[in-house]
Amino acid sequence: MAQCQGVEVVAVASDGKSALKAIEHFKPDLITLDHEMPVMNGIEVLRTLKGQQDRPEVIMLSAMTDMGALTTTQALRLGAFDFVLKPEQSSMEASCVQLRRDLLPKVRVLQERLRKKADGQATDQSESKIFESTPQTHRCIEPYEAKVVGIGVSTGGPAALSELLPKLPADLAVPILIVQHMPAMFTHSLASDLDRICKIKVCEAKDGQDILPGTAYIAPGGKQMKVVNQNDQKRISVTDDQPERNCKPSVDYLFRSMASVYGREVLALVMTGMGDDGTLGCRYLKRNGCMTVAQSEESCIVFGMPRQIIAAGLADRVIPLNRLHEIIESAGNRKGVTRCR
Secondary structure (H helix, E strand, O other): OOOOOOOOOOOOOOOHHHHHHHHHHHOOOEEEEEOOOOOOOHHHHHHHHOOOOOOOEEEEEEOOOHHHHHHHHHHHHOOOOEEEEOOOOOOHHHHHHHHHHHHHHHHHHHHHHHHHHHOOOOOOOOOOOOOEOOOOOOOEEEEEOOOEEEEEEOOOHHHHHHHHHHHOOOOOOOOEEEEEOOOOOHHHHHHHHHHHHOOOEEEEOOOOOEOOOOEEEEOOOOOEEEEEEEOOEEEEEEEOOOOEOOEOOOHHHHHHHHHHHHOOOEEEEEOOEOOOOOHHHHHHHHHOOOEEEEEOHHHOOOEOHHHHHHHOOOOOEEEOHHHHHHHHHHHHOOOOEEEEO
16 A cells, blocks of 8 residues: 555554544544454444544455455445455465555545545535436437346445345336346355345346346356346356456346347446446447436446446436436336436
8 A cells, every 4th residue: 555656554553443543543534444353343343433424435355255255245335435355375475466456446446536525526416316317419218118127336336236226126027137346255245135135035146047027136256147048038147258348247248148138128227336347238238229327426436337338328317326226116117217318
């Protein structure tokens, strides 16, 4: 961290209680937090910080274990910005290089957020921005119905999904296919966590699984997920195909298959996250006449993936997080929503 341009390390703490004292004294913009600390662990620190005004952003250091996945999912739901895996290199020097490489992109995103906040560019989420078309030249056309919903999400995703999915009714008439950028084991923990708080069923997708209404399927970390049509039944195919744009699972990979199998009957949501995964997939969907929705900037943790589909002219609507469930319910209940282009 000390070698990242524009970053000053103001304190180091060996346990959670000392960390809270250092945070109160130095008021840092960012802290890196390990769950495994004496006296008070990382989750306890996050719970203490939750709700405090001007609290620092948090990046968790996570172990590639079942327990590491579980605690990381908890941390993200408690408001941690993101996480990086603890390096497992053969030497301390190599581990430091890897940690710096993994942390730097996330630190840069946070620096940009702080710059915008200082410049007054940040805005509060507004109830009035319900269904906001992107380019003013869009015109509304015939009612649009979907048979499936696709969601692509990355940084900030667990917290966003924890707000969105519990609002959906148990009798939701459509299935939801989700790509959340996470490593293996972490998506299983996320799915289990969400399933406990949702009325719909939430699970980590399995190869050959039937795609059923009222169920959300999360792509397994470190795998690719696509839709296939077998004997007139839509099923999930989990593959070990190569990453696309360094993403595995990949939103583009899923959306492309949805366009092929479902035709125009897809509602696609691109939510908070870094990078541009989902843009190419949305191009395939738009060729079929599908509706694509971007999460609004003011409700995103990171306005990267949604920004890209808006900039490419692929977003029919820009909707804040607290209203995304409405468009899913409307399409899923066959009441019809207005599609714009």
